[in-house]
Amino acid sequence: MTKRVDYLGLRFALTDRLLPVLVAAMSFLAALAIAGTLATTTLALQWQGDAASALTIQVPDPATPAASGGATRLAAVQAALQGTVGVANAQLMAADQVNRLLEPWLGADVAQLALPIPAIITANWQGAARPDGLAAALDKVAPGTLVQTGITWAARVAALTASLQTCAATVLLVVALVAGALVAVATRSGIAQRREAVEIIHGLGALDADIADSFAARATLLTFTGAVIGTLLALPILFWLATLAAPFSGVAARAALPSLPPALWVALPLLPLVAACIGWSTAQLTVRGWLRSLA
């Protein structure tokens, strides 16, 4: 077995401090970007689901008899809702609840104003298709009835989520490119410092792969170390953000201490591995490209 010797003296050339520190900074940013993406996606999916299924039905003149005779318009609409497949949890909003909603605009004593306040029914839509026909059906039962769905809000939340995810992906791409550029610059600097040694062992019959592997091994070690440090430094901040986000995600109700999402526990250990891959491949490409300038 052949002993491993640092032929090129790379421990004196590829800087031990600067590259890991810069890669640590990149990994720190990447960890925050990944955490932000995961948190946004989780919250957005939750909000999207809630908003998309929400139905709000306004019935004007609820106490007036319905056109079909017999019951009031409100009772006719409630009966129609009960008979509609896909509508669930239909509940009439109590008068004091409606008053509380209108209080900022109409004052504390809405009943005294003698305004025609519509009855409000909240429900959930659980049908597979959009509830497009519901408004027309209820309008037949009680003309003037309005149906509002949360689909528009859900679409806006989806658009916002997609934008945030694109931003996070762009941040990750930029971080990866900057990390690659840092490794390329460090490798070029290492080649410049050890040029004579490279030329000597090239002249002695070293394969391009022998030389490139030496640089790549060093770059991999330094980027991996830097990424581990950066990821570990990001952890306290991620836990702090998890504490802030706990009320929105419902975690606080279940756990005494905030915890990170399982997906993040998978993604964070991958960061040093990805950084090591960037270090290895960039060093290989840089060195092999430079070696082609030798005869």
Place this chain on the structure above:
Amino acid sequence: MVRFDDVWLKYRTQPRSGERGPADVLRGVSFEIPDGGFCWLTGPSGAGKTSLLKLITMTEHPNRGMIEILGTEIDKVSRHDAALLRRRIGVVYQDFRLLGHLSAYDNVALPLRLARRSENKIRTDVTEILHWVGLSDKLESRPAELSGGEQQRIAIARAVVSRPKLLVADEPTGNLDDEQAQRLMVLILALNKLGTTVIVATHNHGLVARHPAPRLDMRDGRLTRHD
């Protein structure tokens, strides 16, 4: 065999504005050295000796002409095969070209480690060759701790440790006193007797006179004598 056929070389340096382009450092050089041959390469400084040796060691490529080294036309080999061919060539550089961060032992072991020989074989061969060049007590010394003559002997040990088929030496006795130069020549001639083709570039006319052998003499990038 080493064969040059109408070889021209011009370095690819860019001329400054107002200057003429780079001049040809080798002009139509042709010669042949048979397997196991010994040849002196002589000529004044700037004649093109080092450039010719760079072509033989494949650290430069000719602009024109054909070069055959150890039976291989070098413009027809891949980078990988060129590296393997270089392992069969031992080179003693004028400026030693030792790796300063490695010990004498590790410098000499380099060609064997690149060829992935076992550590046992490396230990045997390196110890033997360092004993041969009289430096068995300097195994762990770094080049900076050695004299010029000792560094030269380490460079020679590194060039011959893998028993190359071709040995190329550029002014190998330049830093040695007469006694050391004689010892070195004995070593080189012994290798030549074992079948290694040897090319030695030198200014030392006394050395050439003491060891008569075919001679390539160069002037201004041309061969002026070919025995």
